[in-house]
Amino acid sequence: MTQSPITARGPILEVWRLLRVIPSWIFPLAVGIIVLVLPALGLDFATTRQIQLACVLALLVSGLNLSHGYAGELALGQAAMYAAGAYTAGLLSKAGHTDITLQFLLAGAAALLVGLLSGIPGLRLGGWSLAMTSFFLILLVPDILAIFSKQTGGRNGLSGIEGPTLFGTALDADAFYHVIVAVTIVWFAVMRNIVVSRHGVAFRVLKKSPVLASSMGISVFRMKLLAYAVGAVPAGLAGALFANLDLYISPEAFGFVVAVTVLAASILGGSTSVYGAALGAAIMQFGPNQATEFKEYALVFTGAFLIVGGVLLKGGLAGLCRGVVKRLDRRLQAANATRSVAPAGHDDTGAPAIGTDEIKGASLEIDGLSKSFGGNQALKDVRLSAPPGRVTALIGPNGSGKTTLLNMVCGFYRTDSGTIKVGERQLQGSAPYRVARAGVARTFQTPNIPEGVTVLEAASSGRFSGHRASVFDAIFRTPRFRRVRAGDLHEAERALTLVGMSHLRDEEATSLPLGMRRLLEVARALVARPGVLLLDEVASGLDEDEVARLAGLIRRIRAAGGTVVLVEHNFRLVLDLADDIFVLAHGQVIASGPPEAIEKNPRVLSEYLGIDTESAGGRARVAELTEAHSGGEGESR
Structure with a gap:
């Protein structure tokens, strides 16, 4: 007797049903913890170094994903912000300030300053101006360093950097490895909190249409600048880590090749993905960057990865993974027969009343x-x-x-x-x-x-401008963030019920007819x-x-x-x-x-x-x- 497709795949669906109960962030956290303890398992020096460099690259890529993948503003300035963070940390170390926490704070601030200085004029001009200004900024980095050669070492590089310390304790190779991996894990947790918050939905709205964003009360300029500026912070952290990794930095480490590598990793991993940044960075670090004998052809290899990723991988590897997850979810829903059926007939069936306190009409x-x-x-x-x-x-x-x-x-x-x-x-x-x-x-x-948003998230985005919660609130999940989020969900569910779409709350919004x-x-308009x-x-x-x-x-x-x-x-x-x-x-x-x-x-x-x-x-x-x-x-x- 032949089994039905659902019966034949029963064990797979059972495993998938169990996995879907687990919060999605548990899996990347588990991977991060495994990477964190690898040195204790006898990892060799070469692989350890590649993992450290991959973490540094992942921080850079995550910043690009935030500004380009989510907010839709292409900028190549991560290399310049990376340089700002690295030289800030290096100069602090040479001045005797070797504490890594202080270097993180000032390197992040330096990268943020570079992001603001390049982002404000670029965004004000509009169009491709930010991409061009950030690109020119990369070309200017060696010349800027040469002008201040007495402090930066110019084209010869900055040497004499002291080993890092943490609260007065010197960090050996294993301890610094743990610092790099831990900082990467913490940053990805921060980025994940931003992306899944109302700010992440607002970024997607902005990418879809600046006109739509404006009609919802979102300042296009400020929101784009926010994405670009926040994306600068991990580049500064990456720079501080890189400066303390080799205790030497030179202008060649922050050139056009790095900018293109970051872009290639973003496309390969998935620019609209939090963890795609880490996946793309790992591929680029353990792939083309391993071919040291072909270093002179680095741009060719990176360009090939860009073409392959852009043409064959829409949404990157993260997009492929999302596609597999959706197919398994659909099969699971079919097996459970739990998919809701749209209510038919009269529009008022089960719809809540609209009170005069909810609608305050103005002439x-x-x-x-x-x-x-x-x-x-x-x-x-x-x-x-x-x-x-x-x-x-x-x-x-x-x-x-x-x-x-x-x-x-x-x-x-x-x-x-x-x-x-x-x-x-x-x-x-x-x-x-x-x-x-x-x-x-x-x-x-x-x-x-x-x-990339559900029906419920799309409806709740109408409340973005009228009920404020800062990025700080989103990162640390403050009481104000929780209150605003609860209000967003309540009002969105009510609005969806009014239009007869509450049964579709968890569907992807763009999949609707x-x-x-x-x-x-x-519904989105009524939420406001x-x-x-x-x-x-x-x-x-x-x-x-x-x-x-x-x-x-x-x-x-x-x-x-x-x-x-x-x-x-x-x-x-x-x-x-x-x-x-x-x-x-x-x-x-x-x-x-x-x-x-x-x-x-x-x-x-x-x-x-x-x-x-x-x-x-x-x-x-x-x-x-x-x-x-x-x-x-x-x-x-």
């Missing part, structure tokens, strides 16, 4: 708003009012200026003239993240969902408890059940006193939901009023729906729309 007033792009007048003297407790719809043909108007409200475009007020606060000229912090939340025509991703964006909620074609791509669920949610938001501005092409849905409708055409408001007036307005029917009200067919179409609206009016009002 949106737009007066005399105009905007032109070159010779194209996108908006001209637009006036719109959206009071709390009402659904205000904005409709019009493609190219009429609807999305342009939303972008101006959100601060992505500057106004040529006119005012935008939310409550008593004028917002024209404000940066997008400040507009979001003033209580304006929105969805987009194309859903923007960052990769289009309709579900749109509803997830609505906005004063004004802007919905840009949110019903597009939804099936009938999802549209009904969305309509019910919008009605509950309105009943709770929320302010909803709905941009939508589904005319019947607009007629059912809206209290007031503004119609844009050619950048101007051509009509406004209640649905009953708009659905019979000849100009609206002509401009928006292309219906000729003078023809028999047009009159029949108008009658059909009127009848459909009248039929659903009792439910919607």
Whole structure:
């Protein structure tokens, strides 16, 4: 008798079921402890040194992963920060300050300073500027060291470094090995705490779309600088360790080859992975760097690794491991038959009520708003009012200026003239993240969902700007961090229940179909408890059940006193939901009023729906729309 695939793989699934109960961080910690005790097992000197150099390289790669892999900002400055940390530690040692803890503090500070000095102008200029400025910084390192040759030894290198001590006790070779491995373990624990916190999700949001990050109240410049600056710290620690390893440093150790090696290790291991940095560093250290007789071809070997990793390994080796884990998880779910089924039918089933304390609507007033792009007048003297407790719809043909108007409200475009007020606060000229912090939340025509996050994490990211917890809190898991995290999860779960997606909380957000991703964006916007909620074609791509669920949610938001501005092409849905409708055409408001007036307005029917009200067919179409609206009016009002 042949066994079914699940039965045949029973032992594998049983082992996997047991492994999934264990916290994921236990496994890398166990590997770290094993590496830590290797000298006691009689490890030879050559292998010991390679492990030490691999740990140093892993620290460098982890900093690049944080700034590039997670925050999406490519920079090659780790080599310069590495040099700053190494020379700071070397000079301190020569001055008699051999305590390794003091060197760590000052080397990390020196690397952070270099990161800030190169990061601020590079990020201000935008685009590829940071990559270029950091690249030029690497080229300048030998010249800078040569200028201060009296202190640094110039191109001859810095010698005479004293052996390291720890609290007054000299460190022998084995003890310093333990220091290197322990520092690496501690740093990876710190990085893991950052990445799995709300800051890690914010970094992913930023990488996905700076526009999305701004609309959520995240300052793009500050968040990118934070990732780059925090990524500088392990480079400084690596420099201090390297200086004390050989007690000699030279400019050649911090050149372009090192920068490319770090980049290759990041790509091979997986740039969006915490522990991929260690894996990539081990491969590069025990691979090409072992071929000392081919040292003159180091760049060729490294370049080959870059090409192979970039072309054949999407997501690096860590990405391959994640793929295996997902497949095993799916098989385990299938074997247990525990996968939840999406609730069908009415949207209000089991949904919690929305209280007036959760939705504090604010009036949106737009007066005399105009905007032109070159010779194209996108908006001209637009006036719109959206009071709390009402659904205000904005409709019009493609190219009429609807999305342009939303972008101006959100601060992505500057106004040529006119005012935008939310409550008593004028917002024209404000940066997008400040507009979001003033209580304006929105969805987009194309859903923007960052990769590598669950549905629950994506929804909770809407609270990032309104409820603060610092990186320090995330690293040390302070009481404030725990309070904010608990609030994030509670509000996200509630919002997911409102949109009927609580059963998908642990799914990867980007794996959802289009309709579900749109509803997830609505949940993310609701988590922020906005004063004004802007919905840009949110019903597009939804099936009938999802549209009904969305309509019910919008009605509950309105009943709770929320302010909803709905941009939508589904005319019947607009007629059912809206209290007031503004119609844009050619950048101007051509009509406004209640649905009953708009659905019979000849100009609206002509401009928006292309219906000729003078023809028999047009009159029949108008009658059909009127009848459909009248039929659903009792439910919607």
